[in-house]
Amino acid sequence: MLIHQLEDEDEDVRQNAAWIVGQLCVKDAVPTLVRMLAEDTRPLSRHTAAVALGRIRDPGTAPHLERALKEDPEPLVRAGSAIGLGLMRDSAALPALKAATELTENAPLRDHLSEAIRLIGSVQQKHRSALEKKIEKSKRDVAERPEDGAAHNNLGVAYYHNRQYDLAIQHCDRAKALGAGVGWLEERLKTLRKPAGGKS
Secondary structure, three states, rough: HHHOOOOOOHHHHHHHHHHHHHHHOHHHHHHHHHHHHHHHHOOOHHHHHHHHHHHHHHHHHHHHHHHHHOOOOOHHHHHHHHHHHHOOOHHHHHHHHHHHHHHHHOOOHHHHHHHHHHHHHHHHHHHHHHHHHHHHHHHHHHHHHHOOOOHHHHHHHHHOOOOOHHHHHHHHHHHHHHHOOOHHHHHHHHHHOOOOOOOO
């Protein structure tokens, strides 16, 4: 019922429905919200659709929000897109948000852009802190149990997520030599290994 209301002739009905499906994170509403963001004639409805998409956090919608952030003529809609991207917490959106910040002189829009950048940055920092702790714990485990293949695999996985690929390969190989299962890590490192003989 709510999804049908997103296409209602009454502008207020469309906007209210968009707000509700966003609050409820109704994933089935995403295609209609994307159309609403691109095509609705009412800026406030497009704004609400953008925020709703951010709340639902379907990664496939990020390009639509970035397009609206760049191309929509209404600052209100661009602000909604900034809010939506911030709610998604996806670091891939940072270049678009920073570019938009450099291009606008609209103070409220700049505030929303800055907040979106801050939200995404805080998530990145938490992720980095958690990963650093994981690496330190895994290093301690390897130091205490150097012949434990699982400990080497765990350290290799942590290094992989931290993009320290040479170290990830080193511990993956050590884990495999010790008889540990390394299928997940080995598969992801496959394309990162240097060819035999060291040639690239």
